[in-house]
Amino acid sequence: MQIQELNKEQQKAVNHIDGPMLVLAGAGSGKTKVLTNRIVNLIENGISPYNILAITFTNKAAKEMKDRVVRLIGKEAYNIQISTFHSLGLKILKENYSMLGYEKNFTIIDSDDVLTIIKKILKDKNMSKDRYNPREIKNKISSAKNEMMSIDSFAKVEFDHKVVEVYKEYQQKLKNGNSVDFDDLLILPIKLFRNYPRVLEEYQDRYKYILIDEYQDTNEAQYTFSKLLSAKYRNIFVVGDNDQAIYAFRGANYKNILNFEKDYPEAKTILLEENYRSTKTILNAANSVIKNNHERKDKNLWSNNATGNKIKYKEVANEKEEASFVGTEIKRLLSEGINEEDIAVLYRTNAQSRVIEEEMLKKNIKYRVVGSFYFYNRKEIKDLLCYLRLINNHKDDVSLLRVINTPRRGIGDKTIETLTEEATTRELSLYETISKGKELEFKNLIEDLTKASESLSLTELIDEILEKTGIKKELSTSKLLEDEIRLENLNEFKGVTKSYEEEYGTASLGDFLDEISLVSDMSEHQDSSNRVSLMTVHSVKGLEFDYVFIVGMEEGIFPHYNAINDGSNSAIEEERRLCYVAITRAKKELYITSADTRMLFGNPMRNQPSRFIDEIDKEYIDKERPKKLEKIITKVRKTVDKNATYEVGEHISHTEFGEGIVISVDKSIITVAFPHPIGIRKLMKGHPNITKL
DNA sequence: GAGACCGTCTTTTTT
């Protein structure tokens, strides 16, 4: 195949057919483009679409890639398996559930449910929430699963045997409820492959050609998954960039990509060095930031594009002004005829989206929040989903508990406690245990709805649920504005199911629920055209926009406190890679903002501009900050004593807040208690305003 | 068993 728009190295990668290959290259060098075109080339070389497996990092990326391949070769492309690891895992699970001891229609539980289950276990085991943080335990369990630890090997690294107990109990609960969590979608197929080599071979024969995008962010389980699948034919083609590894917190290990040549000694490697995406200015700025990372191989990445405008950096007083600045600039761009879909606003944490959203509404700018679970996390939507899940899988105790008394049916803690006890002793699900009373009425209701589900379309079923459960009646007779909004949301949800049905013909309940679990991102079910995109830096990986705003470029936000306080160099380096990803998303123009004060948990928080701003070479950035501020800031910067040390309990005095006591000391921040009404403040160590007493 | 009230905790990032 000869494609006009490919350079020599890219062409080489595209034309490669058999054997392992690694494409290691920087941002915007065309890795994804190469991967997509290689799929096309494989097909043109007579390889069946059924034998091709392409793995992307997000569902969104999978969809985009599929669309692109369809455009290039037509409908045949629908037969290629293009998906995330998790979706593929689910597919394999659905084809083999009984071998793993599950039943048809198993439920995929979301992270909220995981937390609910863990909290419940902690309570049952009388483990106090102060000593055992449910969130932390959830992370521990998830990491253990992603490193494919058995309970025994987990017990070797986790010395608190009670935590091990929780892990055990958690697994048991899932199994009893015929449910799996996200991590299971990866590790159950691996278990299947290991226990049944014949099954593995079937899949190896099916997926003879494997392509993986964003390989630098694979974790242990994903790594093993791909290694097993590719072992027979060794036709594995991976692309990635170690400078864009940003998922270490999820167990991803960028060494997987650097070790590729060790794993597959016969592998060919291709490096791409030309960036086709960004202006010279933007690319050079990104390069000047990333070169501050020391745990990295330097690579050459250049652009032949125009020089372009300098990056605009604006320092403002607070997050409201920041949003307002972004809003005004976007308005200006739009008035110049630029399309909404070519603009993105990026932030480090989801919490930052709120102010921006409000501003978009205020200025009447059309936007969408990518990666927002907000809609599916609303109470009324979750309730409805739990009804659907319960109808789909009667053993789903988590869902049952959520809806058995919603709306109120007079089934309280007492009843539930008795039921739970009986269910545990008889080793049955709660649903199976129900045999009398108001609970039975509820069970009969679910039975009826289950029957109805067999002959109704998804949307009709939802209507039936809302009607028969009394949800609709309760909400429509209520006078509360809140309830009116709830009803509206439920209607919007019906819009989602309707468009889902239209897209896939008639849709099965199970398939729909799976889809929701895997992509509970409202923006993916919405039309994205003519909207400004708002998203975290993590979710923008792999995408590109003409105009990009990076907001909240402050110490404490980006890099985040937790990374700073972690004290490890690698945590900061990951933040820096994240910054590199953010900058390299921009094609034409980049804006960076920082706020001096930002509300955090209802308290104003002072932040310095991010170190990453200083790391951008002066020639690529135009800094704008209030004149007065400039003097104060440079003065403060010069006089901060980085080596100041404090001890908990020490008395200090602050020029503004008066005397206080140090209550905790972190890497660069101390927390100080001041007398009423000032209260608890976080201060920068060695700040000139602080005097030791 | 339902609803009101108060104190605590939250936010790092995602499939």
Add this chain to the structure above:
DNA sequence: AGACGGTCTC
């Protein structure tokens, strides 16, 4: 500032 869980009263 807002969500959530625990406790108290009817």
